[in-house]
Amino acid sequence: MTKRTIYLDYAATTPVDPAVAAAMRECLEPDGNFANPSSSHSAGQRALGRVEEARAQIAARVSAPADTIWFTSGATESDNLAIQGAMLAHRDQGRHLITSRTEHKAVLDTAAAMEKQGFEVTYLVCDSDGLIAPEQVAAAIKDDTTLVSIMHVNNETGVVQDITAIGECCRSRAVLLHVDAAQSIGKVPVPLDQWAADLVALTAHKVYGPKGIGALYVRPGTKLAPLMYGGAQERGVRPGTLATHQIVGMGQAYELADTDREAPVLAAMRDRLWAGLSAIDGVRLNGHPTQRSPHVLNLVFPGVDGESLRLGIAEIAVSAGAACNATAPEASHVLSALGLSDTLAGSSQRFSVGRFTEPAEIDYTIERVTAEVARLRELAGGAPAWCTN
């Protein structure tokens, strides 16, 4: 096996696809498409043309009209704009927000900030498989509920929520639905023409596009208060000079992200990994066994400290859970919500595969993880029962 890192952290971020990089490069060349898309001169208008082309590519990937896609700096901003924007714009009609305990921090921290501003938040609790039942959503809706925010694919476990059914609950009660679909594109279909979703957060860097660019789908007529002011870009809801190369990159990435073709390949890699690792004594899968995205495999190795396992297999890039929590010492809020003890949450690893994962990398990973788990368990021989519970 080569010395270079094996990358199994595609859920944290992906490399940029060479075809995406090529499209971006054209905008980064001295005579390329560099002008400000808001400028009225022909160079600006050419840049605007590329922006609109990318908007159409993204819209097509999620089966939505192009003018429902608004560019942001990423899914974090999209989640914030959706939640803060909808709650503030409708503050006179209702002050109640429903979300779940397994959301990304971009949703949870925003919900907490809304609470501090006097809004009321209900946090739904998933079952031990990580699923939220549509009936839970229906039961939580009150007369003053403005918005439900439920993610599509969970970034730590890969569990997929039933957005179609949840959307119907919301629609029938005239409540807005926001969906964080940051992890979905290229892995699980996002059929916005079939979902009753009003707002959907998208990002480029989880699907071989550049970091620092994302989008918010906004169903026509949905009122949103902006997070920022200044300039008429994106109809005034998201000002700032449009980053043509970033937008072009996102467009190209979405164009390439063919779920029908890629999902089965990813699933095969994930299943190969799971087949190999399931031979390890006591190993368990976190999250629902089938209602899941093909790219994530979250496993608990009882009796093995996660940080130590990661150092033990340092040539393989995996993560405990969300990358943005890497320096935080607390146990994953997602795994806790599934009912894992802090110890077992700390003994969990997220493996995530992607477009460039090769079978040999999977096989090497199985070998190395198996050996390192055995070594660390040996080191901890005689440890009390709580270390494995």
Added chain:
Amino acid sequence: MTKRTIYLDYAATTPVDPAVAAAMRECLEPDGNFANPSSSHSAGQRALGRVEEARAQIAARVSAPADTIWFTSGATESDNLAIQGAMLAHRDQGRHLITSRTEHKAVLDTAAAMEKQGFEVTYLVCDSDGLIAPEQVAAAIKDDTTLVSIMHVNNETGVVQDITAIGECCRSRAVLLHVDAAQSIGKVPVPLDQWAADLVALTAHKVYGPKGIGALYVRPGTKLAPLMYGGAQERGVRPGTLATHQIVGMGQAYELADTDREAPVLAAMRDRLWAGLSAIDGVRLNGHPTQRSPHVLNLVFPGVDGESLRLGIAEIAVSAGAACNATAPEASHVLSALGLSDTLAGSSQRFSVGRFTEPAEIDYTIERVTAEVARLRELAGGAPAWCTN
């Protein structure tokens, strides 16, 4: 002369310098520095290293410590974070904001939004040269003033405000100062070790870096409420996956931006253009004749509609004023603040030169503008006096 566009709109945005593009490209390659800088694995830590290197490059360019530079999606976000963030964080101590009529929309629209939220805003009026006297700032400060927001280099006229003196007024009254320095880097020094500024908005795409990345300088100890929530990036004040390639590009761009070397070259180009165009009957310079940035020349051609002049010289990319206002029909708020009539504001053009401007381009521009002004004046022969006043 060649057929390709002559670009004299560097104040709207610049092409990416080839050295910047090269640095970015490394992050966009399949085996490049693509990992999530928040990931704890070695690939993530390598990416973090590049982010911190860029932070240091940017800090060095503005004579500030590296840990005072926080990344954002651009100067629009930086202005919003500075103004909304400071006003909200200090809302219990004071609700008064001071700014000026010639600020960028990112500041003015944010100030207007603060007014809607119950804050009080004083808009200082510049003199006919576009300057704000420090005494005006001092006189406007009240007991409940929290923040003064004054730009450094004006994006439409190039006029440079005396931030050193304005900063002293603020410091002596214990009022925070935010400076929008989006246009300054590489053109006019930004010596943060000499300014009494607490917050400074920076961007990459006005100085041969990529669009969609900027920074906010935050003096240590300055309290700010975040605009967005989710994730611990940038100490929780600006969450979202860090866009390594963008940050690396900004770092490289700032490293290259040597004001001492570049400003005289820009000034020579601008002066060559002015020398040529000043022969046109009635042409006048907008903004202070000497207290100005070397890259902007804003001229009024009385009796010539600006939009028609721009179409007449369509092979030369120039703009009326701010690019983000290109589709808005109103007269420039900056030129109105200088006392120009709507007609004269509408007869104004901003020419802005940059690193890749060549003398032959300037000479061609002089020839073409001179001819087109004459042609359009001839077409409008016999027009009433108001057309030129």
Added chain:
Amino acid sequence: MGYSLEVQQRFHSPQRVGEFAAGTPGLVTGEAEDRTLNVWVRVQVQVVGTVIRSVRYRVFGCPHMLAAAGWVAEALQGRESHTMRELDVHEMREILDAPVEKLGKLLVLEDALQACWQAHFVSAQAQKGS
């Protein structure tokens, strides 16, 4: 902003600009402006009998306004004089493919033509009377 080929061509190569020689028979002049919209236009129409023989104009304003003036001058030539007051600005906007925000400016051109018509009507009445 994108300009249609029609606008670009008329803008770059305007026809019929200027004034008729003083004393040209059958001449009427109409002028209109809107200072808030930064447009001014002056149209001269030469009517011979009931037919418009030729048109001249001067104009200050945006490319659409310039193109519109040129288009009108060409369109009126050889038509019955009453067509002066029948300018359809919506049709003209379509032909030029001008954005709807420009409609206000185009109406100034309509005003100038109405003024021509008025002047023509008055002088025709005067001629009848004489």
Added chain:
Amino acid sequence: MGYSLEVQQRFHSPQRVGEFAAGTPGLVTGEAEDRTLNVWVRVQVQVVGTVIRSVRYRVFGCPHMLAAAGWVAEALQGRESHTMRELDVHEMREILDAPVEKLGKLLVLEDALQACWQAHFVSAQAQKGS
């Protein structure tokens, strides 16, 4: 997270892991844990006269904790027995270049050594008494 070479080396090639054979003379055992920090450690110290002859350990926890246990086992060997209770966790943190958040875990190691000292003290007293 970056790990110092000291930590990496001790993590990947730990020495003195395990237990002494049952019945080894002069053996004392100390164990400590902190469930909230996910660490457990058991240390065995063999004291001959007033000198520590050798140390063995088992540990569950993060890389710093593993390295710390190995470092302590090596450091104590050949020292006077009372050094068991004189572990300077701050010094150890510096040697390992561990982040300050790890201090709590390292204190668990201190607890285990204190337990060893206690056991040693009790058995020494017992021997004196006998």
